[in-house]
Every structure is written in structure tokens, then in C-alpha cells.
Amino acid sequence: MHESCPRTVDISAYLDHEQSAVERARLQSHLATCPQCGAMLAGLRGLRDELRELPEETLGFDLSEVIRGRLAATARPRPAPSPRRRWFEFVPMGLGAGAALSLGLFIGTGLTAGSAGVVAPRVAALAVFDPVAPGSLCAGAEACFARPAANPGGAR
Ligand SMILES: [Zn+2]
Numbered sequence: 762m763h764e765s766c767p768r769t770v771d772i773s774a775y776l777d778h779e780q781s782a783v784e785r786a787r788l789q790s791h792l793a794t795c796p797q798c799g800a801m802l803a804g805l806r807g808l809r810d811e812l813r814e815l816p817e818e819t820l821g822f823d824l825s826e827v828i829r830g831r832l833a834a835t836a837r838p839r840p841a842p843s844p845r846r847r848w849f850e851f852v853p854m855g856l857g858a859g860a861a862l863s864l865g866l867f868i869g870t871g872l873t874a875g876s877a878g879v880v881a882p883r884v885a886a887l888a889v890f891d892p893v894a895p896g897s898l899c900a901g902a903e904a905c906f907a908r909p910a911a912n913p914g915g916a917r
Contacts, residue, residue, distance in 0.1 A: 766798050767791060769805075776805050 767788055774780050775788045792798050
């Protein structure tokens with residue numbers, strides 16, 4: 762075969778009449794002059810004819826029923842769709858959300874209301890941030906007294 766020879770796929774397409782008239786005419790002129798491509802065409806034609814002569818086999822039964830039966834035997838049952846939730850199933854979640862929101866508002870108000878003159882709730886809310894927990898013993902004299910910069914409300 763030469764570099765100008767068509768590919769085997771093209772010769773097969775020529776054999777099956779799958780090309781345009783222009784391509785077919787061009788290939789036909791090449792096949793008439795090239796003995797190697799002519800031999801390829803003859804070989805493909807012989808193979809096609811031999812394949813056509815093969816006996817047609819039949820199973821004698823419906824294979825699809827066998828496959829369906831095997832699929833049904835191996836298939837896992839589908840999970841049941843989740844039942845629709847009723848309104849009272851959301852009550853605990855709503856109560857929790859309400860409690861969390863109330864606590865957040867309470868703490869947020871205590872932390873941000875310092876300039877409004879509400880000192881006592883602010884100090885009580887900030888007690889959790891003190892270096893020494895309320896009611897615990899002091900490890901040293903410095904530990905119980907916060908520095909003035911850290912605690913503008915005064916030492917306790
Ligand atoms: Zn050729």
C-alpha cells in the first residue's frame with residue numbers, strides 16, 4: 762500500500778455504498794489502478810459474503826424473561842419514601858430555636874447596652890469572661906484583681 766492509498770475503513774465504506782458519489786468515483790479509479798487496494802477490496806467482499814452465509818442462530822426461548830427474573834432476584838427493595846412530617850413534629854425544633862434566639866438576644870443586649878446606663882446586667886453578663894470564675898478561690902493576689910484596662914467597670 763502506498764501513502765496515497767485509502768484506508769481500509771474507506772474501502773469498507775466503498776463496499777457498503779456509504780460514501781458520496783464524488784468519493785466513490787475517486788476511490789473506484791484508485792481501486793482500478795492499485796492491485797493492493799483491489800486485493801483488500803476482494804478480501805473484504807469475501808469476508809462479507811462469508812458472514813452472510815453464517816447460519817442464523819436462535820435461542821429458542823425468550824432471554825429477556827430470564828434476565829428480568831435475575832434482576833428481580835438481585836434487586837434490593839427500594840426504600841419507602843419518607844412519610845410527610847406533620848406540624849407537631851417541628852415543635853421541639855421551634856422551641857429550641859426560640860430559646861436560642863432569646864438567649865442570644867439577652868446576651869447581646871447585655872453586651873451592647875453598656876453606654877445606655879444599664880451597668881448591673883452588663884457586669885453580670887461579663888462575669889463569665891473574668892479571669893477567675895465567680896465563687897472560686899484566688900491563686901494569688903494579682904489573680905483576683907483585674908487590671909484597670911481589662912476591666913473598665915472596676916476591680917471586684
Ligand atoms: Zn492503493
